[in-house]
Amino acid sequence: MNDWITALGGRRSSDERVAFDTPDPARQAMEHTVITPLVHLGVLDVVGPGAGKLLQGQTSAQVDLADGSFAPLTCFCSAKGRMLANAQLLRIDAERYRLILHRGLLAPLCAHLKKFAPFYKSELAIRDDLVLLGLIGKEAQALAEVRFDVAPPAVWHQSGDEKVQLLAHPGPQYRLLACLPLEQAEAVATRLNEQAAAVGNAVWCLQDIQAGLAWLTPAHQDALLPQMINWEALGGVSFKKGCYTGQEVVARAHFRGQVKKRLVRAQLEGECLPALGAAVVDDSGKSLGEIVAAELDAYGQAEILAVLSTRDDPGPLSVDGQTVKLLKLPYPIERLDPESLAQASA
Structure with a gap:
């Protein structure tokens, strides 16, 4: 095959x-x-x-x-x-x-x-x-x-x-x-x-x-x-x-x-790909969501999709020690x- x-x-x-x-x-x-x-x-x-x-x-x-x-x-x-x-x-x-x-x-x-x-x-x-x-x-x-x-x-x-x-x-x-x-x-x-x-x-x-x-x-x-x-x-x-x-x-x-979590697009400040299901945590280490997709982009940085809590201001986020930078989705929610x-x- x-x-x-x-x-x-x-x-x-x-x-x-x-x-x-x-x-x-x-x-x-x-x-x-x-x-x-x-x-x-x-x-x-x-x-x-x-x-x-x-x-x-x-x-x-x-x-x-x-x-x-x-x-x-x-x-x-x-x-x-x-x-x-x-x-x-x-x-x-x-x-x-x-x-x-x-x-x-x-x-x-x-x-x-x-x-x-x-x-x-x-x-x-x-x-x-x-x-x-x-x-x-x-x-x-x-x-x-x-x-x-x-x-x-x-x-x-x-x-x-x-x-x-x-x-x-x-x-x-x-x-x-x-x-x-x-x-x-x-x-x-x-x-x-x-x-x-x-x-x-x-x-x-x-x-x-x-x-x-x-x-x-x-x-x-x-x-x-x-x-x-x-x-x-x-x-x-x-x-x-x-x-x-x-x-x-x-x-x-x-x-x-009543949807308490939504899909977000983000980039990680690092080159390590997280595993599916890896936690997205706030600065206190509390899990607010998890990874559903991750790949390296043309510049060698990890881009992700994560299901994340919809609370207004989660503050700084990270995945496996890598800082999360939220990116804009190409469609309205x-x-x-x-x-x-x-x-x-x-």
Whole structure:
């Protein structure tokens, strides 16, 4: 399964990490165009005549909005409103929906949804036969249009066909995610590599951080309300749809203003990457939050996303002895209805 990555000159350091010898990969993405294997993400298909109804009862998205063009963000919650996974939802055909999420949550989410699948004449499949490939940079859009022979979509939309899908994600540089069959990966990536340097997927993860976009990992499964990662500010929660598991708790937190923690973006004054779950502490050593994502930027400093207490003035903060400098998020912390997003792009 890793042959196509090896052919590009890459190496797997773990199930979730790929590295290349390309120098200054984060800077390459800022100044040029790069490709990267997105091995930290995976694909789960929900298939069957009742697949849409199954998802409608379990996910925060208004499933009908996933129409083969708009590909909304979504999440799956426990009965207590804590996220089991967050994902992007695609519609592939009349009876097939596709979820893209962190690979560490594929099996748990699949097991969770399988409990309901027989009632909807549906099946679930973790798609190890598909590959996710990222393109970042100035020429990413033009390059994708030539290589895939399809017009790249708008952010949080999809284009392509049943075999290959392109998705546009937000970030400081233009970003496209391509989902394609494993059997095509080496040929496609090799052609793209003629015009775009291959870099490790840490570059993609860094741009997620800079976009204020947190993908849930096993470290925080069943621990956070969707609002704690600003999911409703990104259009990941529909407050206009009917019931789904956890909906009552999520809605109550929103309408009563009971969210006590929020996702923040920050930089650490140091080069040491904190572990997921590492505490963000005040000057007295009291924990006010924890790390949900961390990567080194183009200047060798750690950038993070952390879920942090919303109290007014926490004072000086640090992580593992490194001073925290809060940075501005690229979006307002206010409700963004996915229905509005879909209508605006119609």
